[in-house]
Amino acid sequence: MLSRTLEEHRAAVTNALAPIPPLTVLVGDAAGATLVEPLVATAPLPAYDIAAWDGYAVRAADVAGEPLPVAHDVSFADHGPRTHLPGTAARVASGMAVPTGADAVVPLVATDGGVARVAVHAPVRAGAGVRRAGTDAEAGRMVVPAGRRLGGRELALAASLGHPRLTVRPVPRVVVVATGSELVDPGRPGVPEATGHLIAVAARNAGAHAYRVGPVPDDRPTLRTAIEDQLVRADLLIVTGGLSAGSHDTVLQVLQDLGTVDDVRLALEPGPHHAFAMLGEEGARQVPTIALPGAPAAAALAFEAYVRPALRRMCGFTEVVRPGVRARLDRGWPSPAGVTQAVPVRLGLDSSGTVIASPACEPGDVTLAALGDADGIAWVDAAATAVREGDVLRCTVWDD
Numbered sequence: 001m002l003s004r005t006l007e008e009h010r011a012a013v014t015n016a017l018a019p020i021p022p023l024t025v026l027v028g029d030a031a032g033a034t035l036v037e038p039l040v041a042t043a044p045l046p047a048y049d050i051a052a053w054d055g056y057a058v059r060a061a062d063v064a065g066e067p068l069p070v071a072h073d074v075s076f077a078d079h080g081p082r083t084h085l086p087g088t089a090a091r092v093a094s095g096m097a098v099p100t101g102a103d104a105v106v107p108l109v110a111t112d113g114g115v116a117r118v119a120v121h122a123p124v125r126a127g128a129g130v131r132r133a134g135t136d137a138e139a140g141r142m143v144v145p146a147g148r149r150l151g152g153r154e155l156a157l158a159a160s161l162g163h164p165r166l167t168v169r170p171v172p173r174v175v176v177v178a179t180g181s182e183l184v185d186p187g188r189p190g191v192p193e194a195t196g197h198l199i200a201v202a203a204r205n206a207g208a209h210a211y212r213v214g215p216v217p218d219d220r221p222t223l224r225t226a227i228e229d230q231l232v233r234a235d236l237l238i239v240t241g242g243l244s245a246g247s248h249d250t251v252l253q254v255l256q257d258l259g260t261v262d263d264v265r266l267a268l269e270p271g272p273h274h275a276f277a278m279l280g281e282e283g284a285r286q287v288p289t290i291a292l293p294g295a296p297a298a299a300a301l302a303f304e305a306y307v308r309p310a311l312r313r314m315c316g317f318t319e320v321v322r323p324g325v326r327a328r329l330d331r332g333w334p335s336p337a338g339v340t341q342a343v344p345v346r347l348g349l350d351s352s353g354t355v356i357a358s359p360a361c362e363p364g365d366v367t368l369a370a371l372g373d374a375d376g377i378a379w380v381d382a383a384a385t386a387v388r389e390g391d392v393l394r395c396t397v398w399d400d
Contacts, residue, residue: 001263005382006340009266010306013276016288017314020235024167027158030150033168034207034316039144044134045160048081048097052129056089056111056118057102060126067117074099089118098130105129136160147318149207169316174203175234178214179223179242179251180294185215194368195240195296199303203238205400206308207315218242220250224257231258231279231287236311241294243273251291255279259286267382268305269341270366271298297366301342304377304396327357327378327395332388335363335380342366344374345395357395363387374398 004012022036051057051074062068071088074096084090084101092098092105103126110122136157137143143161144154150168158166178196186192193215203210211233216226223242230237242251252275255261259279266274275291290307292299304322312320327347335341344366345357357378361370376397380387387393 001265003265005267006305013306014310017310019314019316020169022167023170024165027155027166030166030168032171033150035144035146035148036167038142038146041137041139041141041143041161044139045136048133050131051092051094051096051098051105052131053094053107055105055107057092057098057105058089060104060124062087063120063124067119069117172208172235172314173233174208174210174236175230176200176212176238178240179216181217183215195294195299198296198300199238202303206311218248218250223250224254234287237287237289239291240299243291267339269339271302296368297371300371322396324394324396325355326392327355329391330356330358333363334386335384337385338382340382341380343378344370345378347375
C-alpha cells in the first residue's frame with residue numbers, strides 16, 4: 001500500500017484525468033460543455049440601430065402636430081437599414097432595423113395607427129424607442145471567456161453573433177458504481193445505499209454527466225462484470241465502498257484484474273483508504289477509476305478534497321476550486337499529526353463582521369447529518385496537532 005499526502009494524491013489524480021479533446025458541435029448541442037476559445041463579437045450586436053417596440057420610425061424634429069405621411073413599411077427581409085425620407089414616418093416592428101436618418105420610434109399606442117398618414121398624440125424625444133447598434137456587445141468585445149460552461153445565456157449570445165457551431169470540450173461521462181452485498185435501494189429491507197447518490201450528484205454539480213449504478217454485490221465475478229459493462233460509456237469511473245480489509249471486500253482485486261492500481265493510504269481524515277486505477281488494455285483506451293470509502297461522509301469529503309478539482313479540469317474549466325473564505329474558529333480541538341483533517345463547519349459573522357466557523361459535528365467523527373447542516377468545510381493542515389479557539393482556517397464554501 002502506498003502512503004500519500006493529500007497534495008500528492010490530488011496531483012496524481014489530476015494529472016491522470018486529462019481534459020477531453022475538443023470537438024466542434026452545433027450550437028444547439030453545446031449545452032453543458034466548456035468553451036475552448038473565447039467568444040468574441042466580430043461585429044456590433046445588434047449590427048444596426050433597431051426598434052425597441054412596434055411603432056413608427058421618425059425624425060423627432062418632424063413631429064410637430066400635423067399627421068405625417070407613411071413612406072413605407074420596414075421589413076425583416078431588408079438586409080440592413082433603409083434610408084429614411086425626411087418629413088415622413090415608416091412603420092416598424094420591434095427588432096427591425098431603424099431607417100438611416102430616423103432618430104426615434106414612436107410607440108404604436110401613441111398614434112392613431114394610420115396606414116397612409118399617421119397622427120402622433122405624444123411628444124417625441126430623439127433616441128426614444130431606439131436600441132443603438134452595439135448595445136448588447138461592441139465589436140471586438142469578448143462576450144464569453146474560454147473555460148466557461150455553456151448555458152442558455154451563453155448559447156443565446158453565440159447564436160445572436162451568428163455562430164452555427166462552437167468548439168467545446170464535451171461533458172465527461174462519470175459512472176458511479178456503489179458496491180456492497182449488504183446495500184439495497186431505499187425502501188427495501190437492508191442497509192439503504194446512499195453514497196452512490198451523493199457522489200453522482202456531486203459529479204453532476206461539478207459539470208459532468210453522472211450515472212449511478214448499483215448497489216452491486218461484493219461477489220467478485222458480479223462486480224467485475226458490472227465494472228466491465230460500464231467501461232464502454234465512462235470517461236471516469238468512481239467506485240464507492242469495498243475497500244475494507246475483510247475477505248468480502250473485493251474492489252481492489254477486481255480493479256487489479258482489469259488494470260493497474262494504486263492502493264493508497266491517504267493522509268486524510270475521515271476515510272484514509274483510497275485507490276486509483278487505470279482500467280483497460282495497455283495501448284488501448286484506458287478509463288481512470290477512483291475508489292472512495294463507502295461511508296457517505298468520508299466519500300463526500302474525499303470528493304471535495306481531490307476528485308472535484310480533478311474532474312473540473314477534465315471538464316475543461318479554468319476555475320477548478322470552490323470559492324473559499326478565511327474564518328475564525330469559535331472553539332478548538334485536537335488534530336492528528338501528519339493528516340489533513342476535513343471538518344464540516346457552519347459559517348456566520350460576528351458583530352465586527354469577521355467570518356466565524358463553528359464545527360457542525362465533533363471533528364474526526366463526521367456524520368452525514370453534519371454535512372447537511374454545514375455551510376462548508378474547514379481544512380486543518382497536516383502539520384497541525386491541535387486547533388485552538390481563535391485560529392483562522394481556510395474554509396471551502398458550498399456553492400451548489
